[in-house]
Amino acid sequence: xxxxxxxxxxxxxxxxxxxxxxxxxxxxxxxxxxxxxxxxxxxxxxxxxxxxxxxxxxxxxxxxxxxxxxxxxxxxxxxxxxxxxxxxxxxxxxxxxxxxxxxxxxxxxxxxxxxxxxxxxxxxxxxxxxxxxxxxxxxxxxxxxxxxxxxxxxxxxxxxxxxxxxxxxxxxxxxxxxxxxxxxxxxxxxxxxxxxxxxxxxxxxxxxxxxxxxxxxxxxxxxxxxxxxxxxxxxxxxxxxxxxxxxxxxxxxxxxxxxxxxxxxxxxxxxxxxxxxxxxxxxxxxxxxxxxxxxxxxxxxxxxxxxxxxxxxxx
Numbered sequence: 001x002x003x004x005x006x007x008x009x010x011x012x013x014x015x016x017x018x019x020x021x022x023x024x025x026x027x028x029x030x031x032x033x034x035x036x037x038x039x040x041x042x043x044x045x046x047x048x049x050x051x052x053x054x055x056x057x058x059x060x061x062x063x064x065x066x067x068x069x070x071x072x073x074x075x076x077x078x079x080x081x082x083x084x085x086x087x088x089x090x091x092x093x094x095x096x097x098x099x100x101x102x103x104x105x106x107x108x109x110x111x112x113x114x115x116x117x118x119x120x121x122x123x124x125x126x127x128x129x130x131x132x133x134x135x136x137x138x139x140x141x142x143x144x145x146x147x148x149x150x151x152x153x154x155x156x157x158x159x160x161x162x163x164x165x166x167x168x169x170x171x172x173x174x175x176x177x178x179x180x181x182x183x184x185x186x187x188x189x190x191x192x193x194x195x196x197x198x199x200x201x202x203x204x205x206x207x208x209x210x211x212x213x214x215x216x217x218x219x220x221x222x223x224x225x226x227x228x229x230x231x232x233x234x235x236x237x238x239x240x241x242x243x244x245x246x247x248x249x250x251x252x253x254x255x256x257x258x259x260x261x262x263x264x265x266x267x268x269x270x271x272x273x274x275x276x277x278x279x280x281x282x283x284x285x286x287x288x289x290x291x292x293x294x295x296x297x298x299x300x301x302x303x304x305x306x307x308x309x310x311x312x313x314x315x
Contacts, residue, residue, distance in 0.1 A: 074308045092212050094230070129181035203301065208245070
C-alpha cells in the first residue's frame with residue numbers, strides 16, 4: 001500500500017460544509033495496544049459501521065497502522081496513519097495523537113522505540129509493587145506472554161488478576177489495585193512526541209483535551225494554560241469531538257480551536273470489548289455543517305490518506 005498523491009483522495013462527502021458523523025472516526029485501538037480487535041478484525045468492523053475515513057491510534061505503537069496499510073483493498077475505507085503517545089510534564093499527563101506521518105521516518109520510529117521502552121519499565125514496576133504490597137504473583141508462563149505483547153499495560157495486568165482470582169473484573173483490578181501502587185516511571189515529554197510527529201511529516205493533535213490523569217477533569221483557565229504550553233511545542237489541533245465529552249466540553253474545545261486557529265478532530269476511542277464505546281461514537285453532529293477546524297484538518301490530511309490498491313497495482 002502507498003500514499004496516493006496524484007489524485008484527490010477524499011470523496012466529496014468529506015468536504016465542507018457537510019459530512020455525516022459516522023463517516024469519520026480518527027481514534028481507535030487494536031490488539032497492538034489495549035484493544036480487543038486485531039487490525040484485520042478492526043477493518044472488518046469499520047466497514048460494517050459504515051465509516052469511510054478512519055485512523056488506528058494504538059498507544060506508543062505504529063505496527064497496527066502499518067498492517068492495515070498493507071491489507072487495504074481498493075473498495076475499503078480510507079486510512080490515515082495514526083499513533084497515540086502517552087506523555088507527561090510538570091503540568092500533568094497528556095495523550096498526543098499523530099496523524100499522517102511517514103511510518104518509515106526515523107523520528108517517529110525512534111519515538112515509538114523510546115515510548116515502548118518506558119511502557120515496559122512501567123509494567124515491570126507495577127508487577128513488582130503489586131507483589132510487594134498485595135502479594136499478587138503470576139506464573140512465569142503468563143509473565144512471558146505478557147512481556148511478549150506489542151504494548152502491555154494496565155488492562156493486560158488486570159486481565160491476569162481476574163484470571164488468577166485476585167479481582168472479580170478488570171475494572172476492579174485497575175481501580176482497587178493497579179492504580180493504588182506508586183513508583184517513579186519515565187514518560188515521553190509532550191514536546192518530544194510533538195516534534196517527532198512534525199519531523200515525520202505528521203499532524204500532532206491533543207487527544208481528549210479535557211481529560212487528564214484518572215478522573216481528572218481539566219477546564220477553564222487550566223485547560224487554556226495547558227494548551228498554550230503545547231502550542232509552544234507545535235501542537236496543531238484538539239480532539240474536540242470525543243465519545244466521552246458533554247456538549248459543554250465540546251463547546252469549550254471548539255472555542256479554543258477558534259481562538260488559536262487549531263485543527264479539530266473527532267474520535268470514538270474504540271477499544272473493542274475493553275470499553276463500552278462503539279465505532280463512530282464521537283459526538284460529531286449528524287446534520288450540521290462541519291466545524292471549520294475539522295474541515296481544515298481534512299484538507300490538510302488529504303494528501304496523507306491511504307487507500308487500498310489492487311494486487312496488480314502493487315506489482
